[in-house]
Amino acid sequence: xxxxxxxxxxxxxxxxxxxxxxxxxxxxxxxxxxxxxxxxxxxxxxxxxxxxxxxxxxxxxxxxxxxxxxxxxxxxxxxxxxxxxxxxxxx
Numbered sequence: 001x002x003x004x005x006x007x008x009x010x011x012x013x014x015x016x017x018x019x020x021x022x023x024x025x026x027x028x029x030x031x032x033x034x035x036x037x038x039x040x041x042x043x044x045x046x047x048x049x050x051x052x053x054x055x056x057x058x059x060x061x062x063x064x065x066x067x068x069x070x071x072x073x074x075x076x077x078x079x080x081x082x083x084x085x086x087x088x089x090x091x
Contacts (some may be wrong), residue, residue: 001019001046017051019047030048048078050081
């Protein structure tokens, strides 16, 4: 699943950040359960602890789109996986 910002997808940058989707779901706070209503063929989960950078050229099949609720769950799982807080540090 592509988790990069749209501006990066639209840019000349050659790679995007993705979270793999597996059939196994362990209930971790860094996993998001997705199903056929999300466009998948069967029940599976997005694993935000395993983020990878992939060339845009290998992303050729559009499968589905997450609902607002699932996007909120994905955002939370990414925050947990990356140990992000709501406040940004001052530099």
